[in-house]
Amino acid sequence: MKQLFYLLFVTLIISGIPELKAEDGYRLWLRYDFISDTQVLNLYTKSVKGWIIQGDSPTLRVAGNELQMGLNGLLGKNIPEISSVKKSGIIVAGTPENSQLIASLNLRERLASVGNEGYLIVSTKYRNKKIIVIAANKDAGVLYGVFHFLRLMQTHQSISGLSIESVPKTKIRILNHWDNLNRTVERGYAGLSLWDWKSLPDSVSPRYIDYARANASAGINGTALTNVNANALVLTKEYLQKVAALADIFRPYGIKVYLTARFSAPVEIGKLKTADPLDNDVVDWWKKKVDEIYSYIPDFGGFLVKANSEGQPGPQNYKRTHAEGANMLADAVAPHNGIVMWRAFVYDNNVPDDRAKQAYNEFVPLDGKFRNNVLIQVKNGPVDFQPREPFHPLFGAMPGTPLMPEFQITQEYLGSSVHLVFLAPLYEECLKSDTYVRGKGSLVAKVIDGTLDNHQLTAMAGVSNVGNERNWTGHPFAQANWYAFGRLAWDPYLGSGEVAGEWIRMTYTNDNETVQRISKMMLESREITVNYMTPLGLHHIMYAGHHYGPGPWVNRGRQDWTSVYYHRADSTGIGFNRTSSGSNAVSQYFPPVRDIYENIETCPENLLLWFHHVPWDYKLESGRTLWDEICYRYDEGVKSVRWLHGEWTRSKDFIDPDRFEKVQSLLVKQERDAKIWKDGCILYFQTFSKRPIPGGLEKPVYDLDYYRNHEYTDIPGIR
Numbered sequence: 001m002k003q004l005f006y007l008l009f010v011t012l013i014i015s016g017i018p019e020l021k022a023e024d025g026y027r028l029w030l031r032y033d034f035i036s037d038t039q040v041l042n043l044y045t046k047s048v049k050g051w052i053i054q055g056d057s058p059t060l061r062v063a064g065n066e067l068q069m070g071l072n073g074l075l076g077k078n079i080p081e082i083s084s085v086k087k088s089g090i091i092v093a094g095t096p097e098n099s100q101l102i103a104s105l106n107l108r109e110r111l112a113s114v115g116n117e118g119y120l121i122v123s124t125k126y127r128n129k130k131i132i133v134i135a136a137n138k139d140a141g142v143l144y145g146v147f148h149f150l151r152l153m154q155t156h157q158s159i160s161g162l163s164i165e166s167v168p169k170t171k172i173r174i175l176n177h178w179d180n181l182n183r184t185v186e187r188g189y190a191g192l193s194l195w196d197w198k199s200l201p202d203s204v205s206p207r208y209i210d211y212a213r214a215n216a217s218a219g220i221n222g223t224a225l226t227n228v229n230a231n232a233l234v235l236t237k238e239y240l241q242k243v244a245a246l247a248d249i250f251r252p253y254g255i256k257v258y259l260t261a262r263f264s265a266p267v268e269i270g271k272l273k274t275a276d277p278l279d280n281d282v283v284d285w286w287k288k289k290v291d292e293i294y295s296y297i298p299d300f301g302g303f304l305v306k307a308n309s310e311g312q313p314g315p316q317n318y319k320r321t322h323a324e325g326a327n328m329l330a331d332a333v334a335p336h337n338g339i340v341m342w343r344a345f346v347y348d349n350n351v352p353d354d355r356a357k358q359a360y361n362e363f364v365p366l367d368g369k370f371r372n373n374v375l376i377q378v379k380n381g382p383v384d385f386q387p388r389e390p391f392h393p394l395f396g397a398m399p400g401t402p403l404m405p406e407f408q409i410t411q412e413y414l415g416s417s418v419h420l421v422f423l424a425p426l427y428e429e430c431l432k433s434d435t436y437v438r439g440k441g442s443l444v445a446k447v448i449d450g451t452l453d454n455h456q457l458t459a460m461a462g463v464s465n466v467g468n469e470r471n472w473t474g475h476p477f478a479q480a481n482w483y484a485f486g487r488l489a490w491d492p493y494l495g496s497g498e499v500a501g502e503w504i505r506m507t508y509t510n511d512n513e514t515v516q517r518i519s520k521m522m523l524e525s526r527e528i529t530v531n532y533m534t535p536l537g538l539h540h541i542m543y544a545g546h547h548y549g550p551g552p553w554v555n556r557g558r559q560d561w562t563s564v565y566y567h568r569a570d571s572t573g574i575g576f577n578r579t580s581s582g583s584n585a586v587s588q589y590f591p592p593v594r595d596i597y598e599n600i601e602t603c604p605e606n607l608l609l610w611f612h613h614v615p616w617d618y619k620l621e622s623g624r625t626l627w628d629e630i631c632y633r634y635d636e637g638v639k640s641v642r643w644l645h646g647e648w649t650r651s652k653d654f655i656d657p658d659r660f661e662k663v664q665s666l667l668v669k670q671e672r673d674a675k676i677w678k679d680g681c682i683l684y685f686q687t688f689s690k691r692p693i694p695g696g697l698e699k700p701v702y703d704l705d706y707y708r709n710h711e712y713t714d715i716p717g718i719r
């Protein structure tokens with residue numbers, strides 16, 4: 001009997017395990033599972049017989065490992081590494097410098113245009129044998145090319161007649177981790193920080209390698225390890241050794257490490273009396289500190305700085321400007337080719353007439369005053385990572401200074417890692433906004449990629465959403481936001497649909513119908529969230545502190561941290577008048593954008609209450625009054641979450657059970673929360689509008705007090 005069981009067990013292992021194997025999401029979009037579509041499999045098997053990577057370096061070695069792992073997994077058999085091309089179907093990867101074979105091909109001209117990180121993937125012939133060449137000028141480009149080639153196979157694209165050329169449009173594509181040294185993560189919803197400072201540098205988690213692989217596969221080449229609300233301790237020797245251990249792991253993947261610099265570090269850890277950027281001792285302290293950093297990390301990327309914002313120290317403490325502060329650090333890192341990313345998210349302790357205007361007011365006068373290794377890092381919108389904001393008016397307004405956008409990948413104001421919200425459409429909306437500063441077509445993307453004002457130093461930052469949860473991001477769909485950030489940083493002109501499609505195919509399934517269904521869910525998810533949270537340009541009406549649920553009634557504390565400051569609802573209407581008769585924030589935009597926003601008739605409805613205080617009975621495009629439209633949008637938001645849920649349920653057969661169930665249960669919570677948002681906001685705003693909720697809409701379940709007092713006990717990341 002025992003033996004029979006054993007036999008049964010072994011048979012199960014041999015025959016069933018691959019299908020039954022649970023997918024916990026750890027492998028992200030790099031799953032490389034056996035291709036079950038026999039037609040696709042046969043085609044690939046015919047054209048891929050072996051591979052060669054010529055040359056040897058840590059980067060080429062990891063490229064080889066990835067190729068091996070990917071091909072073997074996808075094709076379900078060993079695809080050997082070989083030493084020379086003796087038959088057709090060989091993949092050859094390398095640089096002309098390392099590979100005679102690649103040098104002998106006629107690729108010189110095309111390679112000349114792909115720079116240090118770009119690559120070519122070309123089907124060609126070598127000694128009459130068909131080969132696929134992945135060629136680049138530098139090893140990092142080879143690695144990116146390998147990931148691209150594997151992506152083609154993961155997404156079931158044709159791999160014959162290839163002629164691909166890909167060049168990143170920005171130089172620095174960087175994650176910003178808001179990770180504290182005690183491993184808590186500010187606005188992190190996926191567990192603790194990945195960086196296990198206590199066990200570094202002696203013991204290194206294999207996760208660091210998988211983190212690097214994931215980043216490289218999406219094109220990300222930098223990581224700022226620590227919170228912008230910075231702790232100077234990371235600049236001490238003890239921590240620098242730990243940072244160096246991480247940098248060593250990331251280096252082969254083309255990823256540089258950056259740190260946040262606490263401006264008061266010379267006082268806090270250097271025992272100086274001041275951190276005045278014009279003080280010689282301070283200048284000297286930073287120079288020495290930077291030299292020390294480079295002695296541990298020779299390719300250290302540089303500093304990310306939040307200064308004079310939300311209580312962080314900065315040059316203004318010493319009556320110096322942001323430029324003087326940034327330049328002092330820039331001079332310290334310049335001899336090592338380091339850079340400084342200086343954040344424009346500033347607002348001081350005096351409440352301004354409109355917080356949305358502050359960054360522009362402080363930074364535009366400093367245009368052209370920064371060293372050429374300084375980038376100004378600007379949030380996508382002028383307030384703070386809201387579900388919808390207009391693009392930041394600084395884009396295009398500082399032609400003499402390279403600007404980089406900061407997007408939030410972590411969902412601070414978008415349902416943490418509980419709500420399914422695909423953020424590529426939000427990023428895309430900003431990148432494709434037209435600033436008009438050099439006439440029509442002056443897209444934010446062109447400011448960022450340097451083409452508008454001819455800048456060489458270009459970058460894009462995303463505030464990371466990864467933590468030590470097994471699936472990295474908490475919500476299985478939040479992985480897509482990490483991936484999308486990388487892809488859009490590589491090419492800010494990409495469409496969200498393309499990115500979603502790639503991600504779904506690699507992460508879930510290649511079943512066309514399911515891909516289309518999930519893609520539609522993802523592409524609509526952001527607008528759905530806008531509807532049930534902040535329709536028609538409403539903003540910053542979240543619960544104070546954790547920003548998870550609704551809190552339009554928040555009216556205590558610093559004025560520009562309250563909700564009433566932003567929505568300004570009263571008996572006449574609702575919205576923040578930012579036109580010339582109000583705060584005049586519209587004047588920070590270039591014409592005709594400013595005129596479009598200024599005029600209530602031309603202001604896009606999705607930004608209406610951002611720029612205008614609008615009467616409750618104002619008629620909208622739908623023919624409804626503003627009040628009715630607000631009610632409809634909230635209602636629509638809730639209904640759409642139910643639609644998301646239904647679509648997901650219909651996808652069941654193509655999704656592994658663990659991830660299916662996980663998303664399913666999160667959608668239940670999302671629906672609950674959407675209803676709380678709808679009911680809470682409508683009931684609260686109704687106290688001003690004094691109008692009935694239109695007939696036919698779902699009535700609120702409880703009274704306003706219930707929502708005002710609602711506490712969340714089950715949301716991640718709240719400390």
Ligand code: GCW
Nearest residue numbers: 178186187228229306345384
């Ligand atoms: O939106 C606010 C967040 C803070 C964050 C700050 C910033 C890191 O609520 O948690 O601090 O933005 O971007 O500096």
